[in-house]
Amino acid sequence: MARDCEARLVSRERLTEDAADLRFELAQAAGLTPKPGQFAHMEAPGVFLRRPVSIAGFDPAENTARFIVRAAGKGTRSIAALDPGETIKILMPLGNPFPTVSPGGDIWLVGGGLGVAPLMYLARVLSETARGLKSFLGFGDRKSVFGAAEMGGLSEMTLDVGGLVTDRVSEALISKRPDAVFSCGPKPMMGTLKKICAARGVPLYVSLEEHMGCGVGACLVCACAVRAPGGTAGYKRVCRDGPVFDAREVALP
Ligand SMILES: Cc1cc2nc3c(=O)[nH]c(=O)nc-3n(C[C@H](O)[C@H](O)[C@H](O)COP(=O)(O)OP(=O)(O)OC[C@H]3O[C@@H](n4cnc5c(N)ncnc54)[C@H](O)[C@@H]3O)c2cc1C
Ligand code: FES
The missing domain is CATH 2.40.30.10 (Translation factors)
Structure with missing residues (x-):
């Protein structure tokens, strides 16, 4: 509450x-x-x-x-x-958190820019139970980097500056398949990740950002387009139904 x-x-x-x-x-x-x-x-x-x-x-x-x-x-x-x-x-x-995972799983975190912020809390919690916790952090340039030392202490970290962090994830997926990937960052990054994870059959959960008004589900300012498994299109509120969604449910570029 x-x-x-x-x-x-x-x-x-x-x-x-x-x-x-x-x-x-x-x-x-x-x-x-x-x-x-x-x-x-x-x-x-x-x-x-x-x-x-x-x-x-x-x-x-x-x-x-x-x-x-x-x-x-x-x-x-x-x-x-x-x-x-x-x-x-x-x-x-x-809002709704990242889903709980069974202890001992292989979990990968993928953050872009400010999207690294919620993953810092997630990494701290998961580092106590996950078997193989990896993180992939992407920043546009050196002066925007933050949290790398902390994430490196909590997980096996890959840092990408100026490139595409999703390329690092693709490379890692060739030899390993995690139980789930959790991500927060720019929509194009999460859109690419959605394709990569779908191709390897890896569950992906993404945290979305939208402009917000009330923050508690009453004003509909934060609506995002969704598609139910049967194909029905609709809208959900990022503040109340998210911000974390199963990536299969949401439209990403
Ligand atoms: C669930 C959620 C979690 C967030 N977590 C963080 C966080 O940990 N740290 C952080 O610094 N910011 C976070 N944000 C983004 C932050 O809320 C926005 O940057 C902020 O609302 C912008 O308000 P402003 O008055 O500073 O800027 P405004 O003057 O209102 O806008 C400045 C610029 O930011 C853009 N903008 C406004 N709101 C958003 C938004 N929600 N998403 C993307 N762009 C926006 C505007 O279009 C404009 O270009 C989060 C947003 C959401 C929805
Ligand atoms: S911000 Fe008002 S419904 Fe989400």
């Missing part, structure tokens, strides 16, 4: 030119159990609507939640510019 928490920024670390690693202490965190893939709807000072941000970590012992925020526009800019000690409201956890 999501809770609207009073959240005090306890640390802000600059990761890249425009992205920051933010940790908030949540006043009402007791009993919260966010799962990797879920997101928070964060108040952005001076901006009317809240902004959705993936949960990049959660520490129940310290009641802290972690977010990687890239200053893309006025909302994320005002969140990334918060100073330690400042307080905002954060509604979390929202």
Whole structure:
């Protein structure tokens, strides 16, 4: 059950030119159990609507939640510019997480750019149970890279800078077939991944991003096109029915 928490920024670390690693202490965190893939709807000072941000970590012992925020526009800019000690409201956890996998499985994570953020939390959780946890991280250029050291410590990591991370996944798939692939990143990247995984019969789950209004399923701003297994086309809400979907269900370029 999501809770609207009073959240005090306890640390802000600059990761890249425009992205920051933010940790908030949540006043009402007791009993919260966010799962990797879920997101928070964060108040952005001076901006009317809240902004959705993936949960990049959660520490129940310290009641802290972690977010990687890239200053893309006025909302994320005002969140990334918060100073330690400042307080905002954060509604979390929202949406459906990545599916639970049986312990001992071979799981691969594929992240592109900011899409690496939710995979950092997922890698931390899966590193305790997955047998062969691999991660493939792709960034457009060297100055956008973040999280590589952390992901390298939690998984067998491949880093691609300036190329196509999906090429690295294709190469790895020649000799190995994981039990599932979990991904977050630009839609074209996930579209290519969908084709690659389908060709090898590997289940793929993707986390989608859409513009959001309410964040809780009421306004339909975040609708995305879906296709049921029987072929029926329709729409689903990324905030309530996602953001994580079975890739077979969603339209990707
Ligand atoms: C489920 C989910 C998880 C997300 N996780 C993160 C995260 O961990 N870290 C992070 O920094 N951002 C994340 N985002 C994206 C973030 O919410 C948007 O960048 C933000 O809403 C843009 O608001 P703004 O006011 O900063 O920019 P605006 O001024 O509103 O827009 C700036 C630019 O960003 C584009 N934009 C706006 N919203 C989105 C969106 N939802 N997806 C893609 N482009 C958008 C606009 O078209 C415009 O080009 C996530 C979005 C979703 C839906
Ligand atoms: S943002 Fe309102 S229904 Fe999804």
